[in-house]
Amino acid sequence: MNSSTTLSDVFRSHPIRIPLSNLADFRHLPDSYTWTPEDDLLFSASDSDESLPFIDLADPHVAARVGHACTAWGAFRITNHGVPSRLLDDIEFLTGSLFRLPVHRKLKAARSENGISGYGVARIASFFNKQMWSEGFTVIGSPLDDFHKLWPMHHLKYCEIITEYEEHMQKLAARLMWLALGSLGVDEKDINWAGLSSDFQGAQAAIQLNHYPICPEPDRAMGLAAHTDSTLMTILYQNNTIGLQVFRDDVGWVTVPPVPGSLVVNVGDLLHILTNGIFPSVLHRARVNHVRSRFSIAYLWGPPSDLMISPLPKLVNPLHSPLYPSLTWKQYLATKATHFNQSLSFIRNYHLSSDQIS
Numbered sequence: 001m002n003s004s005t006t007l008s009d010v011f012r013s014h015p016i017r018i019p020l021s022n023l024a025d026f027r028h029l030p031d032s033y034t035w036t037p038e039d040d041l042l043f044s045a046s047d048s049d050e051s052l053p054f055i056d057l058a059d060p061h062v063a064a065r066v067g068h069a070c071t072a073w074g075a076f077r078i079t080n081h082g083v084p085s086r087l088l089d090d091i092e093f094l095t096g097s098l099f100r101l102p103v104h105r106k107l108k109a110a111r112s113e114n115g116i117s118g119y120g121v122a123r124i125a126s127f128f129n130k131q132m133w134s135e136g137f138t139v140i141g142s143p144l145d146d147f148h149k150l151w152p153m154h155h156l157k158y159c160e161i162i163t164e165y166e167e168h169m170q171k172l173a174a175r176l177m178w179l180a181l182g183s184l185g186v187d188e189k190d191i192n193w194a195g196l197s198s199d200f201q202g203a204q205a206a207i208q209l210n211h212y213p214i215c216p217e218p219d220r221a222m223g224l225a226a227h228t229d230s231t232l233m234t235i236l237y238q239n240n241t242i243g244l245q246v247f248r249d250d251v252g253w254v255t256v257p258p259v260p261g262s263l264v265v266n267v268g269d270l271l272h273i274l275t276n277g278i279f280p281s282v283l284h285r286a287r288v289n290h291v292r293s294r295f296s297i298a299y300l301w302g303p304p305s306d307l308m309i310s311p312l313p314k315l316v317n318p319l320h321s322p323l324y325p326s327l328t329w330k331q332y333l334a335t336k337a338t339h340f341n342q343s344l345s346f347i348r349n350y351h352l353s354s355d356q357i358s
């Protein structure tokens with residue numbers, strides 16, 4: 001029996017149940033939505049006026065720049081990425097149309113009890129005592145059924161946008177992956193799962209649409225709390241509203257203002273493992289504001305879910321022993337579902353202590 005698991009199976013076996021009755025009416029800020037430093041240690045960490053590297057993918061030194069940004073920040077912004085601006089407008093239009101539907105229509109496509117796709121609150125919500133000022137919609141696999149529930153007459157048009165967006169993102173993710181790894185001297189020979197045409201056809205992905213409504217008291221609310229992504233890489237498009245911040249230990253929270261047509265790239269936990277810790281996976285969060293609602297579209301990109309991921313042999317040597325054991329994306333997500341932001345240190349310590357025992 002071929003038991004190759006899909007990304008849907010991975011999430012399905014680690015469901016995170018969040019009652020939809022917890023959705024705010026987004027008109028006033030109840031106590032359950034009011035955050036203090038006790039609810040999140042990094043809530044009031046200092047803000048910095050540093051700026052995230054901005055990389056032109058047509059730059060002749062692009063690999064070095066990507067490598068530097070991945071090492072120093074675990075994130076960067078890109079322009080000249082080849083994704084048509086018309087397509088970015090389309091995905092933003094889709095996202096806006098979806099979240100502007102009345103709640104009873106959105107709930108028709110609510111994520112089911114142990115479901116993975118559809119409408120609901122952020123998956124990370126279960127790790128916090130307070131609610132986040134946002135709503136989300138996850139697309140894994142075909143959105144046809146869900147979109148049909150939302151837009152019985154127009155779903156095909158929206159499905160086409162998702163398909164086209166996925167095609168572009170998949171190509172872009174593969175290109176960014178080679179640029180980032182190339183900067184470390186890793187090439188096609190070192191990653192056999194990239195496939196004969198080195199295009200990572202076996203990769204899996206999800207699209208996460210996020211909406212952060214206008215908030216009456218933004219300083220006391222949290223759109224999406226600090227987290228790292230459990231991906232290899234995430235490519236994020238944000239509408240023209242400020243909100244995304246990335247965290248650097250030495251400087252604090254750095255705001256990533258939207259630049260029309262640009263995209264943000266995050267190193268995820270699996271790329272951190274693959275590079276034996278050379279690239280940090282970036283902690284990031286979304287704040288809210290009282291003027292404009294904000295939309296973001298995250299393309300969450302990872303390996304085949306049953307593939308063993310471990311520090312690349314080329315990046316391991318007597319001076320740099322492997323910091324992490326081999327594990328699949330599926331196993332990593334299971335760890336993340338219990339250890340959340342401590343997952344990397346958990347598997348690292350577990351690995352080291354089991355080394356000592358054996």
Ligand SMILES: O=C(O)CCC(=O)C(=O)O
Pocket residue numbers: 208210224229236238243244284285286295296298
């Ligand atoms: O809205 C944003 O800018 C961040 C979204 C995000 O981090 C996510 O969906 O994982």
Ligand SMILES: [Fe+2]
Pocket residue numbers: 227228229234284298
């Ligand atoms: Fe994220």
